[in-house]
Amino acid sequence: MSTITADHNGKPIVPNHPTIPFVEGDGVGSEVTRSMLRVVDEAVKRAYDERRSIRWKEVLAGKKAYDQTGEWLPKATMEAFRQYLIGIKGPLTTPIGDGIRSLNVALRQGLDLYVCLRPVRWFEGVVSPVKRPQDVDITVFRENTEDIYAGIEWDANTDKAKKFLCFLQEEMGVTKIRFPETSAFGVKPVSREGTERLIRAAARYTIETGRKHLTLVHKGNIMKFTEGGFKRWGYELIQREFAAELNNGTLIVNDCIADAFLQNALLKPEAYSVVATLNLNGDYISDMLAAQVGGIGISPGANINYTTGHAIFEATHGTAPDIAGKNMANPCSLILSATMLLDYIGWSEAARIIEKALAHCFTQGKATADLARFMPQGKPLSTSDFTQELLSHITL
Ligand code: ATP
Numbered sequence: 001m002s003t004i005t006a007d008h009n010g011k012p013i014v015p016n017h018p019t020i021p022f023v024e025g026d027g028v029g030s031e032v033t034r035s036m037l038r039v040v041d042e043a044v045k046r047a048y049d050e051r052r053s054i055r056w057k058e059v060l061a062g063k064k065a066y067d068q069t070g071e072w073l074p075k076a077t078m079e080a081f082r083q084y085l086i087g088i089k090g091p092l093t094t095p096i097g098d099g100i101r102s103l104n105v106a107l108r109q110g111l112d113l114y115v116c117l118r119p120v121r122w123f124e125g126v127v128s129p130v131k132r133p134q135d136v137d138i139t140v141f142r143e144n145t146e147d148i149y150a151g152i153e154w155d156a157n158t159d160k161a162k163k164f165l166c167f168l169q170e171e172m173g174v175t176k177i178r179f180p181e182t183s184a185f186g187v188k189p190v191s192r193e194g195t196e197r198l199i200r201a202a203a204r205y206t207i208e209t210g211r212k213h214l215t216l217v218h219k220g221n222i223m224k225f226t227e228g229g230f231k232r233w234g235y236e237l238i239q240r241e242f243a244a245e246l247n248n249g250t251l252i253v254n255d256c257i258a259d260a261f262l263q264n265a266l267l268k269p270e271a272y273s274v275v276a277t278l279n280l281n282g283d284y285i286s287d288m289l290a291a292q293v294g295g296i297g298i299s300p301g302a303n304i305n306y307t308t309g310h311a312i313f314e315a316t317h318g319t320a321p322d323i324a325g326k327n328m329a330n331p332c333s334l335i336l337s338a339t340m341l342l343d344y345i346g347w348s349e350a351a352r353i354i355e356k357a358l359a360h361c362f363t364q365g366k367a368t369a370d371l372a373r374f375m376p377q378g379k380p381l382s383t384s385d386f387t388q389e390l391l392s393h394i395t396l
Contacts, residue, residue: 002055004085004345006309012085014345019055021080025090026062027319028329033090035331035387039354040338042394047350057084061103062092073103078110081312088313088341090334091320101151104314108144111310113303114194115201116142118286118316119340120293125362127374128294135270136293139211141202142282144303146194147226149279153186161185190226190278192233199234201306202276203242207250209274214238216255217277217285230278231255262288290316297370300336302344311344313337327382330368332358335390357393361386 002019004012024033037056044052059077066072072095081087092103107113118140122133130136154161164185168174177183199216206214216235220228238246238253245251256264258281265272265285269292277285290299297317304311315334323329335354342351361367365377368386372378381389 003083004309006085010305010307010309012309012345014347016052017055018086018345019057019084020341021057021059021077021084021087023059023061023077023087023089023092024064025315025319026064026093027091027321027324029062029090029092029315029319031324031327031329031383032315032331032334035383036088036334036338038387039331039335039357039390039394040342040350042391043350043353043357044342044347046353046394047347052347059087061089061107066095073106078107081107081111081310085309086311086313086341086345088334088338089315091315091318093319107312108303111303111305111312112145112308113305113310113312114143114145114197115304115306116140116144116282116286117302117304117340118142118282118290118299120286120289120295120299122293122295123359123362125359125365125367125375126294126298126371128292130266130292132269133293135268136265136289138265138269138272138289139205139209139274140282140286140289141198141205141274141276142286143194143198143277143279145279146190147279148186148188150187150189152189154184156182156184188223188226190229192229195230195233196237197307199237199276200241201304202274203238203245203251203253204306206274207242207245210250211273212250212252213273214251214253215261215272215275216253217258217261217275217281218255219258219281220255221257227258227278234276258285261285265289266292294371294374297330298332298336300333300340302337302340304344311341313341313344327384328369329383330370331383331387332368332371353394354390357390360393361389 001015002017004014004018024030059080061073061077065074094102121137216231218227218231220231242251290296299316301316302313317333339351339354365375365379366389369380372380
């Protein structure tokens with residue numbers, strides 16, 4: 001058996017030689033994926049000898065899929081991610097005018113991957129715009145399926161906008177729309193179920209990793225029922241399901257208004273450990289935190305359904321067409337996403353080996369050009385030379 005399955009809590013049950021599907025990705029995808037596969041294989045070998053290994057299975061999505069099958073996201077790819085539970089993918093091009101808004105969104109929706117997980121930490125040697133980037137060690141649980149991202153909106157001056165306006169004014173008694181005739185409208189659905197499953201996952205993660213502090217970030221002072229609901233349902237869930245952990249001090253929960261959080265996270269980032277937040281706040285927060293550690297181009301991410309166990313780990317940058325095929329791309333975002341994957345399947349020894357090797361490279365100023373150019377002793381390396389350098393620290 002080489003298929004990862006999930007137990008009744010959604011926790012992966014992992015054989016010693018699991019099959020893991022990967023999508024190479026478009027643009028720089030093939031370069032960063034090649035690097036990631038070599039690094040992960042080497043680290044797994046170093047950690048477990050021959051006892052464990054990953055059987056990589058390439059599945060198609062994006063341009064490569066379109067060229068070979070005529071489809072941007074073939075059914076077989078969706079099926080593979082469903083069947084093998086866990087996968088990893090490089091960046092994907094967004095097809096223009098093909099009925100698919102975004103392949104990433106289609107994958108997330110298809111598997112109901114309701115958590116966007118973004119851990120943010122600093123690596124010594126990486127140049128950061130703040131004085132103490134080492135104080136940033138924050139994991140963001142961003143809700144992935146609701147909020148203003150639901151895509152329910154109507155452009156100004158359309159029949160649907162007029163119909164919606166009419167409904168608001170005539171049936172709902174709304175009088176506060178400042179310029180009704182020229183307004184576009186968007187709907188922000190936030191549910192108790194959606195909130196609870198996100199905050200439950202964040203609370204469990206906080207307890208299991210010994211991180212203790214969970215902060216609910218919201219704009220409940222202004223949007224009382226959507227963002228305010230998120231806060232209220234969150235606290236109610238914590239009281240109901242985590243009373244023991246609250247009592248024994250393994251879980252401490254507080255909340256913070258989103259704008260204050262952005263300020264605090266810059267001024268005293270050590271006050272935060274795990275953050276749970278809605279979709280739009282999460283978008284801003286994860287990018288700001290990543291910038292704080294100088295890692296906007298190397299930040300990892302994953303989309304996870306903690307109930308079924310399904311997870312797709314991914315490079316958070318785009319396809320970088322300007323440098324594609326030039327052996328210049330930085331593979332670190334995908335490599336660090338792979339370390340998240342290794343942690344997720346419980347192969348943390350291999351994950352730590354990779355992180356140590358990365359730290360070695362960065363402290364010596366060895367990095368791809370995008371990072372090395374800011375390092376005082378920076379030595380810009382090509383993707384393949386940087387990979388080789390990393391491998392040399394892994395096989396030591
Ligand atoms: P897409 O349309 O796929 O989002 P994009 O070029 O608009 O592509 P990104 O791919 O995120 O957006 O690239 C933004 C900038 O960051 C580009 O200059 C690109 O070269 C650079 N960049 C992105 N990823 C990497 C990487 N892995 N290594 C080095 N530079 C990168």
